[in-house]
Amino acid sequence: MIAQDLYKETLLEHYRHPKNRCDGPIQDADAVERGANPRCGDEIEIGIFLQDENIRHVQFRGRGCAICIASASMLTEAVAGLSVAGTRILCEQMHDWFGDIEPAAGALLPNGLQALAAVRQHPARQKCVLLSWEALADAIDKAGRE
Template identity: 45%
Template sequence: HQARGQNPSCGDDLQVMLNVVQGQVQDIRFSGQGCAICMASASMMTEAVRGHDVAVAQQLHQRFRAVLTGELEPDAAQLGKLISLAGVRRYPGRIKCALLGWHALMHALGDTP
């Protein structure tokens, strides 16, 4: 499965590729270019979801997004290492950068059986 995420306003452009076997993300990779926030978030995303069920990846995305949009406090979100990106929420123009890889992942998972 794969999907591309682009943010034309800043030039971030990512391709997320993953292998899902029996509802589990067996392998995930990304390639592309973007700002440091975009690249760090995508890299941490791959570590956070590899080896976990698709449902776990979807729930983690929801919690991460909720933290960045101010709907959920970081300490309550159970984000693991992703909590280090919680400060991005203070910079509204950068939230899209941190979420780009996650949006691509969700699109890629949208075509999983």
């Protein structure tokens, strides 16, 4: 298989069978935020469900390339059960890792996100990874305001 470096099997599995994806509008979430990349038309909506200070559950809906969908799917698994504060830190680490601000940030990330590492070699695709994470950070901010 070509492109195996970028499209790792884990990533493809998340793309083909995304976790926590809604076909319709996300219902009853504590906050829903949307991220869009007008360059490629990708759009991801992230809905967070809170329990006290923790993220109980995350759902997403939207359309995008394989990397965008896989990243959103992995996100929903990676943050379920984390504290809100811990999730915020994770969003920042993802931003630093993919923005090449902190190349070592990858080492701190959970195993479930390591399949995204290869995307760092393709600067044009980094936004595909970060779209859902930026929407998640916005959703946390929104929930905090409400």
